[in-house]
Amino acid sequence: MKPRKHGLAGLVCVLAALVLSFSTASAQTFDAVRKQVRIHTLPNGMKFIVLERHDAPVAAFHIYADVGSANESYGITGISHILEHMAFKGTKTVGTKDFTAESKVLADLDAAYAQMREEETKIAPDQARLAALQAKFKDLEAKAKDYVVNNEYFDMMLREGDAGVNAYTSNDATQYINYLPSNRLEFWMAVTSDRFLNPVFREFYKERDVIQEERRLGVETQPTGKLMEDFLAAAFKAHPYHHEVIGHMSDLQSITRQDVEDYFKKFYGPSNLTVGIVGDVKTDEVFKLADVYFSRIPSGPRPEPVRTKEPDQWGERKVAVSAKSQPYLLLGYHVPDARNKDSRALEAMANILGQGRSSRLYTALVKEKKVAAMAQAFSGFPSDKFPNLFGVMAVTAAGKTAAECQAAIEEEIEKIKKDAVTDEELTKFKRTTIKSALGQLRSNTNMAALLTYADVVLGDYGKAFDQIDEIKALTAEDIKRVANRYLTKNNRTIGEIVPEK
Amino acid sequence: MSKQRTSQKVFAGLILLAFLMGAAFAQKAPKDKFVFGPLNPIKMPKVEKAELPNGLKLLLVEDPEFPTINLFALVRTGAVFEPSAKIGLANLTGMALRTGGTKTRTGDQIDKELDTLAASVSTGIGQTSGTINVSVLKEDFDKALAILADLLTDPAFPQDKIDLAKIQMRTMISRRNDNVNAIASREFNRLIYGKDSPYARQAEYATIEAITRQDLADFFNAYYFPNNTSVAVWGDFKAKDMVAKLTAALGKWKKGKAAALPWPKVVEADKYTVNFIDKPDVNQSNIIIGHLGGLMSSPDLPALSIMNQILSFERMFKRIRTDEGLAYSVWGSYDAGYIYPGTFSCGAQTKSQSTVFAIEIMLKEIRRIMDQEVSDEELAKAKDGYLNSYVFNFESKAQILNRMLTYAYFGYPLDFTEKQKAAVEKVTKADVLRVAKKYLKPDKVQILAVGKKADFDKPLSTLGNVNVIDIAIPPAKK
Numbered sequence: 001m002k003p004r005k006h007g008l009a010g011l012v013c014v015l016a017a018l019v020l021s022f023s024t025a026s027a028q029t030f031d032a033v034r035k036q037v038r039i040h041t042l043p044n045g046m047k048f049i050v051l052e053r054h055d056a057p058v059a060a061f062h063i064y065a066d067v068g069s070a071n072e073s074y075g076i077t078g079i080s081h082i083l084e085h086m087a088f089k090g091t092k093t094v095g096t097k098d099f100t101a102e103s104k105v106l107a108d109l110d111a112a113y114a115q116m117r118e119e120e121t122k123i124a125p126d127q128a129r130l131a132a133l134q135a136k137f138k139d140l141e142a143k144a145k146d147y148v149v150n151n152e153y154f155d156m157m158l159r160e161g162d163a164g165v166n167a168y169t170s171n172d173a174t175q176y177i178n179y180l181p182s183n184r185l186e187f188w189m190a191v192t193s194d195r196f197l198n199p200v201f202r203e204f205y206k207e208r209d210v211i212q213e214e215r216r217l218g219v220e221t222q223p224t225g226k227l228m229e230d231f232l233a234a235a236f237k238a239h240p241y242h243h244e245v246i247g248h249m250s251d252l253q254s255i256t257r258q259d260v261e262d263y264f265k266k267f268y269g270p271s272n273l274t275v276g277i278v279g280d281v282k283t284d285e286v287f288k289l290a291d292v293y294f295s296r297i298p299s300g301p302r303p304e305p306v307r308t309k310e311p312d313q314w315g316e317r318k319v320a321v322s323a324k325s326q327p328y329l330l331l332g333y334h335v336p337d338a339r340n341k342d343s344r345a346l347e348a349m350a351n352i353l354g355q356g357r358s359s360r361l362y363t364a365l366v367k368e369k370k371v372a373a374m375a376q377a378f379s380g381f382p383s384d385k386f387p388n389l390f391g392v393m394a395v396t397a398a399g400k401t402a403a404e405c406q407a408a409i410e411e412e413i414e415k416i417k418k419d420a421v422t423d424e425e426l427t428k429f430k431r432t433t434i435k436s437a438l439g440q441l442r443s444n445t446n447m448a449a450l451l452t453y454a455d456v457v458l459g460d461y462g463k464a465f466d467q468i469d470e471i472k473a474l475t476a477e478d479i480k481r482v483a484n485r486y487l488t489k490n491n492r493t494i495g496e497i498v499p500e501k
Numbered sequence: 502m503s504k505q506r507t508s509q510k511v512f513a514g515l516i517l518l519a520f521l522m523g524a525a526f527a528q529k530a531p532k533d534k535f536v537f538g539p540l541n542p543i544k545m546p547k548v549e550k551a552e553l554p555n556g557l558k559l560l561l562v563e564d565p566e567f568p569t570i571n572l573f574a575l576v577r578t579g580a581v582f583e584p585s586a587k588i589g590l591a592n593l594t595g596m597a598l599r600t601g602g603t604k605t606r607t608g609d610q611i612d613k614e615l616d617t618l619a620a621s622v623s624t625g626i627g628q629t630s631g632t633i634n635v636s637v638l639k640e641d642f643d644k645a646l647a648i649l650a651d652l653l654t655d656p657a658f659p660q661d662k663i664d665l666a667k668i669q670m671r672t673m674i675s676r677r678n679d680n681v682n683a684i685a686s687r688e689f690n691r692l693i694y695g696k697d698s699p700y701a702r703q704a705e706y707a708t709i710e711a712i713t714r715q716d717l718a719d720f721f722n723a724y725y726f727p728n729n730t731s732v733a734v735w736g737d738f739k740a741k742d743m744v745a746k747l748t749a750a751l752g753k754w755k756k757g758k759a760a761a762l763p764w765p766k767v768v769e770a771d772k773y774t775v776n777f778i779d780k781p782d783v784n785q786s787n788i789i790i791g792h793l794g795g796l797m798s799s800p801d802l803p804a805l806s807i808m809n810q811i812l813s814f815e816r817m818f819k820r821i822r823t824d825e826g827l828a829y830s831v832w833g834s835y836d837a838g839y840i841y842p843g844t845f846s847c848g849a850q851t852k853s854q855s856t857v858f859a860i861e862i863m864l865k866e867i868r869r870i871m872d873q874e875v876s877d878e879e880l881a882k883a884k885d886g887y888l889n890s891y892v893f894n895f896e897s898k899a900q901i902l903n904r905m906l907t908y909a910y911f912g913y914p915l916d917f918t919e920k921q922k923a924a925v926e927k928v929t930k931a932d933v934l935r936v937a938k939k940y941l942k943p944d945k946v947q948i949l950a951v952g953k954k955a956d957f958d959k960p961l962s963t964l965g966n967v968n969v970i971d972i973a974i975p976p977a978k979k
Binding site: 026029093150158179184186209213217293296373432 | 530531537538539540541600609613615669673675680814818823824825827850882885888889891893896
């Protein structure tokens with residue numbers, strides 16, 4: 001039955017009833033889950049958030065380090081991500097055959113590297129001296145390698161059945177994950193606390209090479225990767241969302257092991273770490289073990305927050321990437337950070353404008369005008385701890401242009417600014433949010449990620465649940481207001497891939 | 502309502518238990534040796550089986566944790582059965598089935614109705630099966646089911662949605678050379694199975710153009726009937742009620758003539774080749790080398806799984822990534838398929854200047870695992886990893902149920918996962934060596950490098966005669 005048949009007044013009633021009835025059932029579910037979440041802060045400031053789920057004898061472990069590429073400055077772009085890689089290289093006891101002997105060679109190796117770099121960066125390097133220094137460096141690197149137990153950390157975790165050992169770095173955060181059979185709880189505590197207490201950044205120079213390959217893979221060989229990098233650089237002229245998480249190639253070739261040590265000291269203090277554990281565990285046992293293992297990490301000062309703010313834009317910015325590719329269009333409008341209440345209305349606008357087959361952009365660009373094969377809108381780009389972008393992107397249909405897509409997108413944006421969204425659309429968004437939140441609850445790993453994110457970025461893990469209420473309270477007027485406030489020409493950056501013949 | 506009460510009661514009970522345990526273990530010192538206690542038992546869901554009079558097979562699992570219902574169905578069909586002059590027909594049929602709607606409600610109306618309910622009903626046809634997915638809040642299940650039943654019994658396939666799907670497919674063709682990873686994996690697949698093989702061929706503008714509305718209707722009618730379809734449903738319902746609902750909604754779906762599917766044969770290339778695709782605009786090469794793999798039904802699969810882990814992680818990852826710093830992503834894996842042989846492949850993306858060096862290391866590592874037994878340590882690590890992570894095969898009821906449906910579809914025993922585990926426990930170093938020798942053929946690998954030739958460390962021809970693959974897209978007829 002189509003809702004339209006009820007007439008407008010009837011329709012609104014029916015929809016309101018739908019949201020309401022559904023909200024009651026789901027609200028109980030959310031409340032029940034929320035009540036089970038518990039948090040414990042160690043004397044050194046490190047936080048542990050636990051949610052018990054006893055569906056299967058497994059547990060997800062999520063460490064959220066409140067540091068990402070937005071904390072980087074010129075010369076060390078990409079270092080958050082380098083540190084993430086280095087955190088897998090072991091400790092004073094893991095990954096080494098003899099740490100005492102190894103550490104001496106590592107110190108010599110760093111000194112040799114510094115000498116080599118000094119010669120290399122001279123205007124007129126002494127080629128003979130440089131060759132000798134390079135040979136010395138290679139020799140020491142081989143010597144250091146002799147002490148290494150290759151990937152011992154990975155080996156240990158995989159061997160204990162870790163189905164999720166990994167980590168990822170974003171503009172805002174560095175996150176380490178494990179997914180273990182739940183009887184490995186204390187094992188995880190022991191191995192992981194050692195990682196943060198006694199890290200050794202061995203095999204550094206080879207890993208830097210690996211990361212350069214990662215940059216080639218994700219940015220330099222991908223037209224859309226190139227567009228993303230140039231687009232963010234244009235949209236953020238001051239705030240460090242300006243540079244990609246992977247960092248600039250020249251920095252990746254120059255960052256030193258000492259830089260990484262310093263960065264670790266500054267940003268990996270316990271007060272900057274939040275842990276989420278979700279699964280078949282007992283909360284009190286988790287907290288007791290956290291005290292035993294993680295209280296050993298000495299407390300330190302909280303790092304200073306990022307200073308630089310993005311100023312208001314003085315006019316529309318445009319970026320064109322020339323590549324062997326079909327065209328691609330990306331628009332970004334500056335919007336506030338995730339804690340700002342407007343962010344909920346912006347999420348709603350992204351959904352109504354450009355998520356799902358009945359969304360306005362899909363309907364207009366794909367189904368009706370046939371200028372795009374795909375069109376989407378999204379909020380929180382590239383991340384959302386700091387003021388960010390509301391994005392719209394279109395993949396042009398064969399034979400169509402980015403300009404045609406842009407014109408159609410602007411038309412749809414103007415409609416929202418002028419006529420607001422319909423109640424039907426708003427209901428769709430609210431129900432979609434609730435349903436996807438229910439979906440999240442099913443997953444140990446997603447919940448561990450969500451709870452730590454909410455606690456760090458939003459200021460309280462409970463905000464993960466409060467946000468659902470904020471969304472339920474949204475009105476069409478809220479969306480119209482944010483559309484008019486943020487979706488303006490002077491506030492946007494336009495990027496496109498221009499096909500190269 | 503009763504559900505919430507129960508979970509709170511359980512919660513209170515656990516607190517009490519934890520409190521008692523807490524008193525027992527009190528404060529203690531960090532440990533560095535661990536003996537693991539037994540895991541809580543895996544909870545196997547109770548799977549109800551049913552069959553409707555029209556032959557529709559059902560698997561049902563009651564899962565009242567959250568107020569949602571999900572349905573997943575497999576239809577016995579696949580793109581491998583489309584005619585070679587009309588490649589893309591199966592994909593198009595799968596798309597237009599859903600987007601085209603029915604004779605009484607248009608696809609756009611369905612989009613709107615489902616989006617408003619935050620529900621989804623999607624259909625598609627892949628290489629070896631047709632799939633249907635429904636995800637919905639419990640109270641909207643009847644509406645979603647009505648839409649699904651309508652689609653299956655009365656699809657409209659209107660010309661405008663077929664045209665729209667054709668635009669999307671032409672767009673995909675026009676964009677298929679934009680991404681270097683996509684080029685490499687596609688062209689490697691064509692080398693392994695042959696470019697005209699149903700397992701590797703690709704749609705072109707001409708094959709899309711040749712497809713008519715009648716072709717879609719015929720393809721649909723040939724495969725979409727109840728006794729050719731299996732359905733799995735899980736969520737917040739009572740099995741008995743669900744069977745009644747499905748009977749009411751899908752009972753009218755007319756039975757067809759089910760026959761065993763004539764899966765096309767795979768012809769092994771059985772030769773050593775060196776292949777190159779020129780991408781002068783990239784600074785990193787995309788390398789894949791390998792040959793035909795095997796079937797999941799092979800009794801050697803357990804030993805191959807262990808060999809894979811050792812080859813991929815112990816050998817390729819540790820050597821090429823960690824020791825040499827040559828690549829971010831690197832793998833080596835003997836893949837087995839359900840009904841046709843998978844591929845054995847090793848791959849990496851490395852800077853242009855180390856292209857041939859990386860290929861040489863890969864070949865060396867393949868030979869090494871065939872020449873001598875793996876170490877006790879390597880074997881123990883791989884087996885422990887497999888066995889200790891085995892519990893993740895039983896993480897959720899949905900995962901278990903979906904796996905069972907897939908096994909049933911391809912004719913595998915429903916407890917295939919359990920049987921594999923038992924066999925992996927028995928794998929020895931000698932087994933790993935035996936399967937490596939039997940199944941790996943470094944002298945019959947096909948090598949593919951996509952990249953910027955001018956910057957390669959050595960000419961690719963040091964590996965053999967180079968076959969240059971042309972990936973230019975045949976233009977559409979004006």
